[in-house]
Amino acid sequence: MSSTSELCMILTNANMTMYQTGRSEPLQPSLTTVSLPAVGDLLHLSDLSSCSANILAQWYDLNPQYWSKQNVLEWISFHVERSKFDASTLSMSYCSMDGPTLCQLTRDQLLNMFGMSLGSQLYQSLVELKAKYDLNETCKLLDNFLEEFPDFPLLSTVEVNEVVRDTSYTDFSHIFKNFENMKPLSDNGYESDSMHSSSSGGMLSFQNPSSPESRSSESDPEFSYPQLSKVHIKTERGEMKKRGRGRPPKLSRDPKHFYQTSTKSKHAPRGTHLWEFIRDILIHPEQNQNQALMKWEDRREGVFKFLKSEAVAQLWGQKKKNSSMTYEKLSRAMRYYYKREILDRVDGRRLVYKFGKNSTGWKVEETELHGM
DNA sequence: ATCCTCTTTCCTGCTT
DNA sequence: AAAGCAGGAAAGAGGA
Numbered sequence: 001m002s003s004t005s006e007l008c009m010i011l012t013n014a015n016m017t018m019y020q021t022g023r024s025e026p027l028q029p030s031l032t033t034v035s036l037p038a039v040g041d042l043l044h045l046s047d048l049s050s051c052s053a054n055i056l057a058q059w060y061d062l063n064p065q066y067w068s069k070q071n072v073l074e075w076i077s078f079h080v081e082r083s084k085f086d087a088s089t090l091s092m093s094y095c096s097m098d099g100p101t102l103c104q105l106t107r108d109q110l111l112n113m114f115g116m117s118l119g120s121q122l123y124q125s126l127v128e129l130k131a132k133y134d135l136n137e138t139c140k141l142l143d144n145f146l147e148e149f150p151d152f153p154l155l156s157t158v159e160v161n162e163v164v165r166d167t168s169y170t171d172f173s174h175i176f177k178n179f180e181n182m183k184p185l186s187d188n189g190y191e192s193d194s195m196h197s198s199s200s201g202g203m204l205s206f207q208n209p210s211s212p213e214s215r216s217s218e219s220d221p222e223f224s225y226p227q228l229s230k231v232h233i234k235t236e237r238g239e240m241k242k243r244g245r246g247r248p249p250k251l252s253r254d255p256k257h258f259y260q261t262s263t264k265s266k267h268a269p270r271g272t273h274l275w276e277f278i279r280d281i282l283i284h285p286e287q288n289q290n291q292a293l294m295k296w297e298d299r300r301e302g303v304f305k306f307l308k309s310e311a312v313a314q315l316w317g318q319k320k321k322n323s324s325m326t327y328e329k330l331s332r333a334m335r336y337y338y339k340r341e342i343l344d345r346v347d348g349r350r351l352v353y354k355f356g357k358n359s360t361g362w363k364v365e366e367t368e369l370h371g372m
Numbered sequence: 373a374t375c376c377t378c379t380t381t382c383c384t385g386c387t388t
Numbered sequence: 389a390a391a392g393c394a395g396g397a398a399a400g401a402g403g404a
Contacts, residue, residue: 273378274378274379320380325380328381328391328392329379330380331392332379332394333378335393335394336379336395348387348388350388350391350392
């Protein structure tokens with residue numbers, strides 16, 4: 001047996017182990033037809049006990065520092081499936097390491113080992129998992145400290161009047177499980193669907209980050225989120241009304257902020273723009289060595305095509321810490337570039353765009369000049 | 373505090 | 389039928 005097919009088999013077995021749901025077939029976590037929610041998504045469900053315990057992989061309940069080789073393999077496998085990565089292109093040797101070894105790897109090392117797409121996803125996941133356990137430790141220490149001061153409530157008893165919207169890869173439900181009387185903020189026009197899916201008033205409900213109307217959950221046979229039409233939402237009184245247009249308000253996306261002080265964090269420097277992100281994928285094909293995400297149709301003219309549109313969208317979502325990014329949404333942002341002439345229209349060709357006169361850094365001369 | 377840019381989200385209608 | 393495209397509308401995040 002070749003090492004690559006062996007790896008595929010191991011990864012498949014790891015998946016079978018991870019997702020023993022009584023079904024014989026392995027997961028098919030296609031981005032468009034996912035049949036199970038991502039592990040992180042599961043943790044947004046208000047009642048974890050209603051989930052099959054087997055679905056929650058072991059690695060998720062352990063500090064990466066303490067992962068075994070098997071845990072690391074399961075974790076890699078999870079992300080391979082999640083990103084539709086071609087496992088046959090992976091080197092077996094990269095998947096055989098334990099948690100402490102993994103935790104010592106730098107972002108660059110992970111990118112080199114697993115490529116730009118999978119590597120950055122793994123790095124992101126690792127950082128968040130580490131943060132999760134670091135936060136747990138901090139909370140415990142703080143609680144120990146606060147016990148010395150009877151007038152102060154323990155963190156685990158603090159009342160929070162804000163709903164957790166998106167815990168991404170990080171599970172904080174156990175931190176909040178003793179929180180009483182949590183109620184979602186009333187918003188200014190749009191209510192998140194999670195508010196309607198809450199089974200009982202007052203208790204915190206975790207929202208499925210890929211919204212209930214998203215494709216990924218629609219086809220999910222095991223986890224049926226309350227389905228509402230795209231057009232209608234339920235009011236507090238339970239009436240159905242037409243939802244407002246546009247983007248619903250974003251509440252606290254990051255539960256870590258519950259424990260942050262009120263001092264405003266300094267704004268990070270503006271990240272690259274979408275068109276720059278796209279450009280960089282095109283001019284650095286070696287950094288997504290394992291996935292042909294995009295290709296030049298006409299290098300000189302700046303015409304390019306999305307080969308894996310949803311994978312690119314996921315990558316963009318990772319960069320923006322937005323797990324619900326889709327090609328549909330990404331493409332809307334791309335279409336706004338037409339007016340600004342950052343992109344030119346390419347009529348009649350699906351997934352094909354062209355850099356416009358207001359975009360830079362993609363021309364052959366430019367890239368050669370800057371050693372790109 | 374307000375405005376602006378750059379998205380993000382959602383939508384309807386149309387095309388491929 | 390599904391996926392993609394077009395573009396309006398509204399809102400969020402971060403910066404000026």
